Amino acid sequence: MPDSAAAPDAELRAERRHLASSREALREMREEVLTTETALADAVVDKYTNAVLQRARERRAEALAELPDAPLFFGRLTYPPGDLYEAEPGEPFTSTRTPGADFAYIGRRNVRERSGATMVLDWRAPVSAAFYRAGPQSPMGVLSRRRYGFGTDGALTAFEDEDLTLPEPARADAGAALLAAEIERPRTGPMRDIVATIQPDQDDLVRASLDTSLCVQGAPGTGKTAVGLHRIAFLLYAERVRLRREGGVAIVGPSSSFLSYIRDVLPALGEAEAGQLTLEELADRGTPKGADSPQAARLKGDARMAEVLSRALWAQVRPAAETLVVTAGSRKYRVPPEDIAEIVDGIRRQRASYGAGRDLLAQRLGGAVQGLMEASGGTSDAGTRGRMARSREVKAAVTAMWPKADPVKLVFALLTDPDLLARAAAGVLDPEEQAAVRFPRRPRSPRSAPWSPADLVLIDEAACLVQRPPSLGHIVLDEAQDLSPMQCRAVARRVPSGSVTVLGDIAQGTAPAAARTWADLLRHLGKDDARLQVLSRGYRVPAQIIDFAARLLPEIAPDLPAPSAARQAPGALRIEAAPAPRLTGAVLDACKRALDEEGSIGVIAADGRLDGLHTALAERGIGAGHLGRDPDALEAYRVVCVPASLAKGLEFDTVVAVEPADIADAEERGLNRLYVVLTRAVSRLHVVHSRPLPEPLG
Numbered sequence: 001m002p003d004s005a006a007a008p009d010a011e012l013r014a015e016r017r018h019l020a021s022s023r024e025a026l027r028e029m030r031e032e033v034l035t036t037e038t039a040l041a042d043a044v045v046d047k048y049t050n051a052v053l054q055r056a057r058e059r060r061a062e063a064l065a066e067l068p069d070a071p072l073f074f075g076r077l078t079y080p081p082g083d084l085y086e087a088e089p090g091e092p093f094t095s096t097r098t099p100g101a102d103f104a105y106i107g108r109r110n111v112r113e114r115s116g117a118t119m120v121l122d123w124r125a126p127v128s129a130a131f132y133r134a135g136p137q138s139p140m141g142v143l144s145r146r147r148y149g150f151g152t153d154g155a156l157t158a159f160e161d162e163d164l165t166l167p168e169p170a171r172a173d174a175g176a177a178l179l180a181a182e183i184e185r186p187r188t189g190p191m192r193d194i195v196a197t198i199q200p201d202q203d204d205l206v207r208a209s210l211d212t213s214l215c216v217q218g219a220p221g222t223g224k225t226a227v228g229l230h231r232i233a234f235l236l237y238a239e240r241v242r243l244r245r246e247g248g249v250a251i252v253g254p255s256s257s258f259l260s261y262i263r264d265v266l267p268a269l270g271e272a273e274a275g276q277l278t279l280e281e282l283a284d285r286g287t288p289k290g291a292d293s294p295q296a297a298r299l300k301g302d303a304r305m306a307e308v309l310s311r312a313l314w315a316q317v318r319p320a321a322e323t324l325v326v327t328a329g330s331r332k333y334r335v336p337p338e339d340i341a342e343i344v345d346g347i348r349r350q351r352a353s354y355g356a357g358r359d360l361l362a363q364r365l366g367g368a369v370q371g372l373m374e375a376s377g378g379t380s381d382a383g384t385r386g387r388m389a390r391s392r393e394v395k396a397a398v399t400a401m402w403p404k405a406d407p408v409k410l411v412f413a414l415l416t417d418p419d420l421l422a423r424a425a426a427g428v429l430d431p432e433e434q435a436a437v438r439f440p441r442r443p444r445s446p447r448s449a450p451w452s453p454a455d456l457v458l459i460d461e462a463a464c465l466v467q468r469p470p471s472l473g474h475i476v477l478d479e480a481q482d483l484s485p486m487q488c489r490a491v492a493r494r495v496p497s498g499s500v501t502v503l504g505d506i507a508q509g510t511a512p513a514a515a516r517t518w519a520d521l522l523r524h525l526g527k528d529d530a531r532l533q534v535l536s537r538g539y540r541v542p543a544q545i546i547d548f549a550a551r552l553l554p555e556i557a558p559d560l561p562a563p564s565a566a567r568q569a570p571g572a573l574r575i576e577a578a579p580a581p582r583l584t585g586a587v588l589d590a591c592k593r594a595l596d597e598e599g600s601i602g603v604i605a606a607d608g609r610l611d612g613l614h615t616a617l618a619e620r621g622i623g624a625g626h627l628g629r630d631p632d633a634l635e636a637y638r639v640v641c642v643p644a645s646l647a648k649g650l651e652f653d654t655v656v657a658v659e660p661a662d663i664a665d666a667e668e669r670g671l672n673r674l675y676v677v678l679t680r681a682v683s684r685l686h687v688v689h690s691r692p693l694p695e696p697l698g
């Protein structure tokens, strides 16, 4: 972005005035909320209501506080006069400063003057779409687009205009320079928003309607996570009331380190009410204490396990062979086994959950007894059925026929009792597969069992057969390529009628149990109708690095096209062979060199190597965070040691990738893991190795 020298001084001064008056207007809006918005109820009469109103008022005021580090607006659209006068029905729209044009300033939130005129328009408002999408083919009624530059102190220092009325070759591509500057800005700590530079294909996904489920396949760094987060902010703006009614919205990510990396983006966009969870937190069945072999993980993640669990659970339901006898007053009423069997069948046909079915059985048996009473001339009233349902005899019959289910005990029994598993899995899993899903050694109790992540998903499946979980209106699933069919089912249960945004890259799939195609994955999510979209332009990784990493693609994802990079960075890739005893020394030197440059440094190695490297760095006086161990590793340190298994979704200005062959050998889909590792760098990738590089890279 050129400096203000490029812009006429008077114009720049006018823009600064607009920024100052917008700030003032925002301050007034906030003050108004705090002082006059809600008339509080009589303090003595209704303390509780007052507290609630007060809290709501404070929240509104908080939402109107100026965001630190973020200018109030970052762009402006110019329209022919009179073309733009209503941002929202009934509201005067624009403050026109010069005769002959209407302006819409685009920023992070709506700001209005006391008169009602809009000073700044929220980037999510319908009018703002033109800021991101208007182009040569379709100017969307816009005359020109302006983008602003700000100094580190937040002062407006520059602007650049793009005349949308000129034919394409005559126009300066102001957007490209700004985008490049934004991408190359050195990283410090967690991810930031991209609200000023969202690209047209990304915007199209961000603004898709809440009723649309999306599936985005995108190469590394194409902005999938950014799209997912901005989409949540958009949906909350456009459909807040509906989303609240439908249970809210959440983003589900692969690990807590990843979530800590993205956690500031939504608050910076003024949105704090979206959940940010791992899949384990979404299902909420405890913390994993064990791990599976790849074969066990694959089987436990296989959708056939749903059938096994369902059979094991429902096998507990056995209609009584004897007559149910209920004593009421001086009489006995008898419900014969045929009638009971019919009642049980009827409930099963209704497809109620196991738990609801159990309650229904008590009610229906109570109803049957009431019927017998009436048939024999006895009296009954509205409460009779309920009383009979709660009678000792009916309760005992229900417990015998439809026992209470404990999902943890059920899964424990299946994974420890070969006969039980054989019965439930007959014709579904062969004996060898059955042996592979059982605990290798029988734990003493469910409490002490080393439950793996896949086991917890089995428990969740069983628990949700017993009782359906609360649902959400929308879920954004990041790094979805790693989800097993059973994990997909766990997500699907939480958005039975809501929509999803599925984000991922098949080439970055590392979980042995993961579904291998988007069609499969969407089927298990129950969203076959999702719109599949491909993002291919990578913003993170320069061409020199992505081309190197992409040599792995024919091996790991032969059907995917080679990714393209939004920018070139000659010299960004450095490959250094070092003899084994010198390897650590070479890594330390690489870090030292990187410390002379700006920005964050990620030292990524096979998990088993990381502790040694971390210690060696400390001994050389380089304080480094240890991801997975230090909760604030990404914020508190410039140098972060990253186990390859936690690198997914992250990025660093410099990446030092240590011994690729070890990363490739460490697991079944090790080459996919290596692809993830090699695609984390924004500016420089330094590969240090002593073993030969894995073949496709050699």
Ligand SMILES: Nc1ncnc2c1ncn2[C@@H]1O[C@H](COP(=O)(O)OP(=O)(O)OP(=O)(O)O)[C@@H](O)[C@H]1O
Binding pocket: 179, 182, 183, 192, 193, 194, 197, 198, 199, 202, 218, 219, 220, 221, 222, 223, 224, 225, 226, 227, 505, 508, 539, 540, 648, 649, 650, 651, 679
């Ligand atoms: N339109 C944009 N303007 C500025 N920066 C962008 C834009 N789109 C993406 N980026 C930047 O590119 C980087 C990669 O984005 P993001 O992490 O969302 O990609 P991803 O597709 O999720 O990557 P991966 O598959 O590797 O996890 C981030 O630094 C993001 O801020």
